[in-house]
């Protein structure tokens with residue numbers, strides 16, 4: 437993890453959980469070589485019974501300096517699907533959605 441390459445550490449993204457890409461607005465530049473390009477590396481997905489964790493790293497395209505580790509968790513908790521994101525670069529967020537489908541065209545009285 438490297439705080440010198442980002443503008444803000446773990447910015448609050450509210451409920452915006454992403455499991456791919458990089459939050460480039462928050463990337464300053466590579467502290468080691470000055471590059472403003474990032475790539476993703478070592479993506480892995482761990483699936484358990486009712487939990488799925490996606491993990492990858494944000495690294496500099498040129499010198500492969502490790503900027504941040506990205507973790508996205510999806511799990512089922514009772515009647516809710518819970519999403520969580522934690523990344524120095526992309527920020528922290530969590531979201532909950534009910535498993536019960538809500539029909540937006542349902543009757544409105």
Ligand SMILES: [Zn+2]
Nearest residue numbers: 438440441467
């Ligand atoms: Zn750095």
Ligand SMILES: [Zn+2]
Nearest residue numbers: 466469496499
């Ligand atoms: Zn670099």
Ligand SMILES: [Zn+2]
Nearest residue numbers: 506523525526
């Ligand atoms: Zn990230």
